[in-house]
Amino acid sequence: MRRFCSHMALNAKMSFKDKSSLFWSFIYPILLLTLMVIAFSGVQTEQKPIAVAVEPGHPFADVFRQIKMLDVKDVNGDEAFTLLRDKDIDGIYRVDGVLLVRGSGVNETILREIGSELTKVSSVYAAGRSLDFTKRYVERGDQKEGMLYVTLSASLGMFALYGYFSGVLIVHHMQANLSPLAARLSTTPISRISYVTAGLVSGVAMSSLQTIGLLFYLKWVWKVDYLADPWRTLLLVLAASFFGIAIGLFIGASNKWPLKAKVPLGVALMLLLSAASGMMGPPMRLFIENKLPWLNRYNPVNMISRTIYRLNVIGSTTEFTENILILFIAGVVLCVASLLFMRKRQFKSL
Amino acid sequence: MTVLKTYMKLLVKNSYAVLPFFVIFMVLSVLIGQGVGGGSTQVFQATRMDVVISSSSENALVSDFATWLESQGHTVTHTMMTEKEAREEIFLERVQAAYLFSDTETELPVVLADQKSGAGYYAGAMAETFFRFRDAYRLEDGTIDRASLFEVLSQEMKVEIDAPEDTDGTESGVATVVGSMSGAAYVLLAVSLSVLPLVNEAFTRPGVFERSVTAPYKVNKRVFELYLGSGIVVFVSAAALFGLSFITMYHYITPSHLGRVAVNYLAYVLCVLAIGNIVSNLTRNRAAISAISTVFSLGLSFVSGAFVPQELVSESVLKVSKAFPMYYYIRANRNSLVWEDMVPDILTQLIFFAVYVGVAIVLQRFAGRARKTIKTTTSLASDIGA
Amino acid sequence: MKVCAMREVVKRYKKVVALDHFNFEIKEGEIVGLLGPNGSGKSTAINCLLGLLAFDEGEVEVFGRRVSPDDMDMKRRIGFVPQDLSFFAELSVIDNIRYFAGLYEQNNAKRDEMVREAIAFVGLEKYGKFAAKKLSGGLKRRLNIACGIAHRPEFVMFDEPTVAVDAQSRNFILEGIKEMNRNGSTVLYTTHYLDEAQELCDRIVIMDEGRNMASGTLEELIDLVDPTEAVHLVLSEPSETVLKMIADMPGVVDVAEDDGKAVILLTPPGHHLSTLLEELKKHEIYYSSLHSELPSLNDVFLKLTGKALRD
Structure with a gap:
């Protein structure tokens, strides 16, 4: 037990004293999350009033000016066409009742919807009926489903797996054919199980601490609350950290690639998985969801990011237990497989 | 060509660190491109939404609403679900909005959506319109004059798409170009910022640099071959990425549109080459190279609008991104229907390239001078004995 | 053990x-x-x-x-x-x-x-x-x-x-x-x-x-290789006769001239240097410097492997 504690203390000290490890565990995630929040928070997801030109003499010209969703520009003729082509306005309500646009998008659809509604209103009044504009017909329920939430949860999913690097390092301290230090340690009466377990425990603690730190950072600094359900979130973070380290152990032990190859591989792999989960914008995630749904179902970053979002934004525990179990069982399987790889103690070459 | 040959050998030797990275990023590039692929029609298409209607019982109100939504081209799923389940469906992006009807007539139906988004506004507006008009066609006996209602509701404003004479291509083609080429831009930057400094690091290790300088090999030739080596890396990667992007784009763009995009890409590739050389001069630490490459390429892509449309990025962030060529590269792609619209942005990138080359040269000279100073203050014996 | x-x-x-x-x-x-x-x-x-x-x-x-x-x-x-x-x-x-x-x-x-x-x-x-x-x-x-x-x-x-x-x-x-x-x-x-x-x-x-x-x-x-002690002698008046005289001294197995120096091989090493000096004095053979080299590991290595250790 004393040795176990000394292995744990060693791993913890190493993590805190290694600048590179500190950078990837703390500085880089904070940098990236800050960039994302700055880039995507605030105005960007909010539907801004749509800039539009109305040709003089249009029957609904005055009504358009009263609609909050529209930003009517007082231009006409060639000037309006220039603005449309420069994308400074999204459409022109022509006097002949036609809406002129540059493409097919949500803004153009809303412009058509507003124009159509006014046409319909005229028809209703022409038919001798009236519309009640004072009455509320629907309640609006909001769901924070902006790009910011998708990208942030995907990034958190990625960072939760950064225990990968600890996992790789543990193996490189233990497998004699991977580093001179490991060769030296292999000549001592060190218990592999004890060292790996200690590394695993301290790695899970460090990685979880890092993810929880990020959650608090988002909550306190940027008011993005991913800690609405703290206990379940903590459990998820622990399972994710364990799984991350287990992948690191597996990739570390299953081949003889040097550390400087395994680290960029991990960075790139995590980026790929988080991109599939929506870190680089929702379209890629949608593409994967539509074309390769099984991939994202078992994409660990997506599993973690979805669950973080569900627990804390929509208060749902759907797939929570299932995802925790998948991460935990897969982690155990990877750990066992890694130990099998590491069982070999005499090597053909060092 | 000794230096160039060694450069290539070092590249191969470093391939274990670069290759998996490269392959994974190629996949990423294709995915980014695929994610934004669009249709090729020039006829206006209103935004079609996937919506879910939840009600415990089938009644005329719900049924009429569903019928109308479907007539508008939306995909409607009629089922019974709780609010949490509906939120889950929206979160998974299976639907953009959910209409939740309660059992009692007195409670208003709830439109669940991201209310700040355009889709949320549209979903709410559609429901408001339908119920208001339905109310207007309520007869004295409480029933609805459905025939008149649907006749009125079917009236739509006519929409035309403006296609200027000097445009070549379609808006959907532009969307595909922007998505694919932005992905390529990010990957090229990430790969170049990793590979170039990594190989250059080997040439600038203590002792190696001094030996190279003191060898009877012309300095200009050595520097030229180093630049040639880095140029080959960047241009081969760029060509591979362009090829992958082409797979995504070729359905949607015309040959001349492709040509314009290629010219813009070339200007960007030059900038990347110069940035790679600047980073090579700034750091020789392998860990720092990896950190700079990841943070710089990912950060710049986020703020420049490589992953999301530029209009969605806040103004203050865009101001920062204007200090880098990626912003102009993406904007040129967004304006790629008209050559004249692209030219200013391409020229801006070329100016960036010229500035970066100047900075790289200054840094290289500064580094050389710093080394000379160190050399005079330390013993030559360490070099000779090394 | x-x-x-x-x-x-x-x-x-x-x-x-x-x-x-x-x-x-x-x-x-x-x-x-x-x-x-x-x-x-x-x-x-x-x-x-x-x-x-x-x-x-x-x-x-x-x-x-x-x-x-x-x-x-x-x-x-x-x-x-x-x-x-x-x-x-x-x-x-x-x-x-x-x-x-x-x-x-x-x-x-x-x-x-x-x-x-x-x-x-x-x-x-x-x-x-x-x-x-x-x-x-x-x-x-x-x-x-x-x-x-x-x-x-x-x-x-x-x-x-x-x-x-x-x-x-x-x-x-x-x-x-x-x-x-x-x-x-x-x-x-x-x-x-x-x-x-x-x-x-x-x-x-x-x-x-x-x-x-x-x-x-x-x-x-050292005993494994043919052990000799090499004595390098700078003679005041080198001549064929002097070299011949040295060759006949006890313990000397070979004498060669190398650019005015006599290279004398003695065997077994470490035993005959003092005798050699006495003999040189006795025969009134004068020298300006003397340097003795005992056999080393390098000689052993060279002999056993055919190459010097630093090769």
Whole structure:
């Protein structure tokens, strides 16, 4: 037990004293999350009033000016066409009742919807009926489903797996054919199980601490609350950290690639998985969801990011237990497989 | 060509660190491109939404609403679900909005959506319109004059798409170009910022640099071959990425549109080459190279609008991104229907390239001078004995 | 008592034979030097002894038992100082030694005593709290040694511990190893420096291309080759007659002239120089300088392998 504690203390000290490890565990995630929040928070997801030109003499010209969703520009003729082509306005309500646009998008659809509604209103009044504009017909329920939430949860999913690097390092301290230090340690009466377990425990603690730190950072600094359900979130973070380290152990032990190859591989792999989960914008995630749904179902970053979002934004525990179990069982399987790889103690070459 | 040959050998030797990275990023590039692929029609298409209607019982109100939504081209799923389940469906992006009807007539139906988004506004507006008009066609006996209602509701404003004479291509083609080429831009930057400094690091290790300088090999030739080596890396990667992007784009763009995009890409590739050389001069630490490459390429892509449309990025962030060529590269792609619209942005990138080359040269000279100073203050014996 | 033995050990790396029916053994209390050029198989032999490397044929024993990577008792009794610097670069000197000592000794008081001794042994008292990566090359080497010997092993293997080390650190290291040996440790020391092997080792094993070319004390090894002592004499009046006179003196086996100098070979070495000087005086043969060269390990190595050790 004393040795176990000394292995744990060693791993913890190493993590805190290694600048590179500190950078990837703390500085880089904070940098990236800050960039994302700055880039995507605030105005960007909010539907801004749509800039539009109305040709003089249009029957609904005055009504358009009263609609909050529209930003009517007082231009006409060639000037309006220039603005449309420069994308400074999204459409022109022509006097002949036609809406002129540059493409097919949500803004153009809303412009058509507003124009159509006014046409319909005229028809209703022409038919001798009236519309009640004072009455509320629907309640609006909001769901924070902006790009910011998708990208942030995907990034958190990625960072939760950064225990990968600890996992790789543990193996490189233990497998004699991977580093001179490991060769030296292999000549001592060190218990592999004890060292790996200690590394695993301290790695899970460090990685979880890092993810929880990020959650608090988002909550306190940027008011993005991913800690609405703290206990379940903590459990998820622990399972994710364990799984991350287990992948690191597996990739570390299953081949003889040097550390400087395994680290960029991990960075790139995590980026790929988080991109599939929506870190680089929702379209890629949608593409994967539509074309390769099984991939994202078992994409660990997506599993973690979805669950973080569900627990804390929509208060749902759907797939929570299932995802925790998948991460935990897969982690155990990877750990066992890694130990099998590491069982070999005499090597053909060092 | 000794230096160039060694450069290539070092590249191969470093391939274990670069290759998996490269392959994974190629996949990423294709995915980014695929994610934004669009249709090729020039006829206006209103935004079609996937919506879910939840009600415990089938009644005329719900049924009429569903019928109308479907007539508008939306995909409607009629089922019974709780609010949490509906939120889950929206979160998974299976639907953009959910209409939740309660059992009692007195409670208003709830439109669940991201209310700040355009889709949320549209979903709410559609429901408001339908119920208001339905109310207007309520007869004295409480029933609805459905025939008149649907006749009125079917009236739509006519929409035309403006296609200027000097445009070549379609808006959907532009969307595909922007998505694919932005992905390529990010990957090229990430790969170049990793590979170039990594190989250059080997040439600038203590002792190696001094030996190279003191060898009877012309300095200009050595520097030229180093630049040639880095140029080959960047241009081969760029060509591979362009090829992958082409797979995504070729359905949607015309040959001349492709040509314009290629010219813009070339200007960007030059900038990347110069940035790679600047980073090579700034750091020789392998860990720092990896950190700079990841943070710089990912950060710049986020703020420049490589992953999301530029209009969605806040103004203050865009101001920062204007200090880098990626912003102009993406904007040129967004304006790629008209050559004249692209030219200013391409020229801006070329100016960036010229500035970066100047900075790289200054840094290289500064580094050389710093080394000379160190050399005079330390013993030559360490070099000779090394 | 034998501390370790390798018998007919063959180790191949694909087509390259690193150990070719290699034999050797070490007795308790000895300092044995494994001497050979780079690539001769010294590190491979050590790695086989440590149980890190699988070999193709033969037997390897340590403390009378076949080497097994799971033999914890054996591991507790041995120490290893690898050629590569192998410690935790981020940790301090004390933290490193404490960790390695802690792998052998769980009692805190005893472990701390070991750490103190090891630090004093390698002369790193002033650098205890320094991060290992901040030490100079020579001090790193000393730390590398301290991590391997802190637990007071019975048998220590040093794999070229003085590579790229300054003269001061090198002397410190060699003195330390002698001190360890005096305190009862058996030492296996690999090197390609002749002077180190000559200065330090009780017995030397000469290796080349994975084979044990010869082994024994320095004197025994020198006896293996045709031993002669070379006396270089700058004669005041060199002539054929003088050379002939020298050739007839007792112990002289050969005389040759080389640019005004007479090169006289005496055998056995170390016995006839005084006689030669008396004879020169007696025959009134005058000289301006004299220089004597006893046979060295390099001569032995040259004779056994056909190449100089630094080749």
